[in-house]
Amino acid sequence: MSNSKIQGWILDLYHKNGKMNIWVKSKNGLHQLTDDWIPFIYVSGEKSDLIELARLLNNPNILFEEKYLSPETHRKSEVLKIPVHTHNQALDLAKYITLSSRKFSLFNVDIPSEQIYLYEKNIFPLAQIEANLKYNSIRWQISDKSSDINYQIPELNCINLDVTTNSQNKISSFKDKLQKITIRNQEEDIIIDSNDEEENLLELVRLFKKIDPDVIYTHNGNSFLFPYIENHAQKLGISNQIILGREQNPLKILRQKARSYFSYGRIHYRPTSIRILGRIHIDTKHSYLHNDCGLEGIIEISRTCRIPLQKCVDSTIGTSMTSIQLYHAFRKDILAPWFKALPEDLKTAEELIIADRGGLYYSPRVGVHEDVGELDFSSLYPTLMCKFNLSGETVRCRCCPQSRNKVPELGYNICEKRRGIVPISLEELLEKRLRYKQMMKEARSPLLKENYRKRQAALKWILVCA
Numbered sequence: 001m002s003n004s005k006i007q008g009w010i011l012d013l014y015h016k017n018g019k020m021n022i023w024v025k026s027k028n029g030l031h032q033l034t035d036d037w038i039p040f041i042y043v044s045g046e047k048s049d050l051i052e053l054a055r056l057l058n059n060p061n062i063l064f065e066e067k068y069l070s071p072e073t074h075r076k077s078e079v080l081k082i083p084v085h086t087h088n089q090a091l092d093l094a095k096y097i098t099l100s101s102r103k104f105s106l107f108n109v110d111i112p113s114e115q116i117y118l119y120e121k122n123i124f125p126l127a128q129i130e131a132n133l134k135y136n137s138i139r140w141q142i143s144d145k146s147s148d149i150n151y152q153i154p155e156l157n158c159i160n161l162d163v164t165t166n167s168q169n170k171i172s173s174f175k176d177k178l179q180k181i182t183i184r185n186q187e188e189d190i191i192i193d194s195n196d197e198e199e200n201l202l203e204l205v206r207l208f209k210k211i212d213p214d215v216i217y218t219h220n221g222n223s224f225l226f227p228y229i230e231n232h233a234q235k236l237g238i239s240n241q242i243i244l245g246r247e248q249n250p251l252k253i254l255r256q257k258a259r260s261y262f263s264y265g266r267i268h269y270r271p272t273s274i275r276i277l278g279r280i281h282i283d284t285k286h287s288y289l290h291n292d293c294g295l296e297g298i299i300e301i302s303r304t305c306r307i308p309l310q311k312c313v314d315s316t317i318g319t320s321m322t323s324i325q326l327y328h329a330f331r332k333d334i335l336a337p338w339f340k341a342l343p344e345d346l347k348t349a350e351e352l353i354i355a356d357r358g359g360l361y362y363s364p365r366v367g368v369h370e371d372v373g374e375l376d377f378s379s380l381y382p383t384l385m386c387k388f389n390l391s392g393e394t395v396r397c398r399c400c401p402q403s404r405n406k407v408p409e410l411g412y413n414i415c416e417k418r419r420g421i422v423p424i425s426l427e428e429l430l431e432k433r434l435r436y437k438q439m440m441k442e443a444r445s446p447l448l449k450e451n452y453r454k455r456q457a458a459l460k461w462i463l464v465c466a
């Protein structure tokens with residue numbers, strides 16, 4: 001890579017072969033940039049044990065650094081910073097170190113490499129940037145902020161992809177013959193329906209190359225459409241020609257276990273996500289963030305929470321909320337423990353009853369009532385957390401036992417000296433949501449109004465997780 005400058009917006013990023021791959025959309029097209037960068041994990045312990053561990057691992061790039069081991073501590077500790085080639089290697093190494101000795105604690109093991117990269121470089125998806133390429137590394141200059149509400153995003157080339165089979169049933173299976181493929185973009189519907197399956201699939205590849213979409217919408221792309229295409233290409237012996245991403249790799253579906261999860265009283269099923277490198281794949285059947293808030297909402301969350309667009313589409317809302325907190329901790333040199341499970345301090349039964357007022361409601365007087373008023377608090381809990389500086393490390397902090405700020409009735413002291421990670425993270429979300437709601441009211445154009453509605457609705461989703 002020679003020395004040069006690229007201006008544009010970060011569309012996609014992923015770590016591969018010891019390099020961060022970043023796709024930047026500029027006014028003249030797409031650029032694939034690579035940065036020689038690998039992630040790292042941290043280990044704490046006695047200095048002599050750490051020196052011994054470093055000697056044992058025999059990696060010349062291991063460093064000592066000073067970090068806070070938790071948000072509660074006021075003093076930094078010396079820890080080992082160990083570079084790893086991949087996220088999986090981070091996990092393997094962490095397991096190895098933990099199994100070999102109980103003397104060590106591990107940190108930042110669970111954070112995906114792409115997020116560490118975004119935090120470290122202080123950039124975010126669809127940020128407007130200038131990338132200065134020198135040898136094999138990138139120096140980033142950013143010209144907007146994640147807190148901006150009037151940001152510019154490039155025009156994205158979006159398509160809808162659909163396959164139709166000759167199935168007689170409502171639900172198609174891999175055994176059914178491919179009848180036609182439909183690509184819909186803003187201007188037209190392109191239908192591929194020759195009688196030859198092989199010809200159809202190869203035409204799809206040709207059209208993808210020609211149209212070069214940034215965003216691919218499918219309905220059920222994760223659990224049917226892409227696996228079906230892969231399966232048929234395999235049967236026809238043309239698997240290695242099915243290149244749909246911007247990298248020259250054929251479509252390959254990693255058979256990971258799909259999972260179900262429980263959220264807000266419902267069990268959701270989430271199939272393995274299909275990643276088309278360099279493009280964003282949105283399976284509308286499985287992305288409720290998209291269905292409620294559209295691409296506009298996904299972009300808003302991705303920017304605010306510093307999480308790659310594709311990850312924002314595929315993961316739960318909680319993952320985005322965690323990301324913004326991890327970012328703030330990262331910037332303050334606070335490490336995130338591995339197996340993050342901080343048990344609450346033990347409370348007596350009486351304290352529990354007093355503390356759990358949130359779950360207490362009065363039984364209504366039965367009957368039909370007139371003149372009933374309604375009070376709707378906008379983001380009540382996040383607002384309280386922000387206003388009163390409530391965070392794991394600020395309630396019952398050790399630095400301010402005599403704090404004037406107390407939890408009512410329980411009398412727990414709340415930190416006066418430092419702002420907690422949770423309130424810092426929530427502030428930006430609350431403030432932006434309020435401003436979008438205002439802009440929604442003031443906007444003259446229906447399109448703009450709808451965009452602001454989607455952005456504030458997306459922020460509302462995130463705030464629900466607080």
Ligand SMILES: [Zn+2]
Pocket residue numbers: 397398399400414415416417418
């Ligand atoms: Zn304090």
